[in-house]
Amino acid sequence: MSAANLWTAVKADYDVDGLISLTNIRNRAATAIDDTVGTAAAQAVINLWPAYAQVVYDENNALHVEAAELGVISILWRRGGASSTIEQVKWDEVFGPEGVISRIRRTGPRGHARPVSNSGVQQAPETGPDGGQVRGWADRESLPAGFLSTRVDATDT
Numbered sequence: 208m209s210a211a212n213l214w215t216a217v218k219a220d221y222d223v224d225g226l227i228s229l230t231n232i233r234n235r236a237a238t239a240i241d242d243t244v245g246t247a248a249a250q251a252v253i254n255l256w257p258a259y260a261q262v263v264y265d266e267n268n269a270l271h272v273e274a275a276e277l278g279v280i281s282i283l284w285r286r287g288g289a290s291s292t293i294e295q296v297k298w299d300e301v302f303g304p305e306g307v308i309s310r311i312r313r314t315g316p317r318g319h320a321r322p323v324s325n326s327g328v329q330q331a332p333e334t335g336p337d338g339g340q341v342r343g344w345a346d347r348e349s350l351p352a353g354f355l356s357t358r359v360d361a362t363d364t
Contacts, residue, residue, distance in 0.1 A: 209266075210250035216272055217245065217279050225293030229280070232287040245279070248286070252278035259308040274307045 218226060223240065230244040231237035252275050256264040265271050281296040301307050 210246045210253055212266055213249040213253065213272070213275055213279065214242065214245045217249065217276050220276060221280070222290075222292040225290035228290045229283040229288035229293060232289075244286075245283070248279045248282040249275070251282050255302065256308070259302050259306075260311045262311065270311065274301070274311060277301045277307055 226240045227237055230241035253264050264275065277296050278301045280293060281298055281301045284295050285298055299306055
């Protein structure tokens, strides 16, 4: 996939005046889109794609192209661009854990297929209550008190 093709798709779908202001962060008086900046942002999305989507970017997949276009706009905003005609797309909306690109993945963070349930039950988070430490299924601290027998050393008898 070439970044030029992705940038051409972005230019076809977004307002010209907005792209002028997003790509010319150092020259607010510019009257033309800076294709170098746009192509660089498109290449950044392609470079980041495998890390976030866990698949190779496919320019023939319409879903990939749409998500990548949002990524380009997000990167342009993140790099200092601003526009009154193109809505700001925040980084987390595209690249975050619940972002557009992560929804393309077929697996969860640990490489397993995501659970599917129609019962309305919320899945438990994979992190501890403080959002930090991951608790495994065999972690004594993550089990209810008294669930496992206590440890007895041979020297205690």
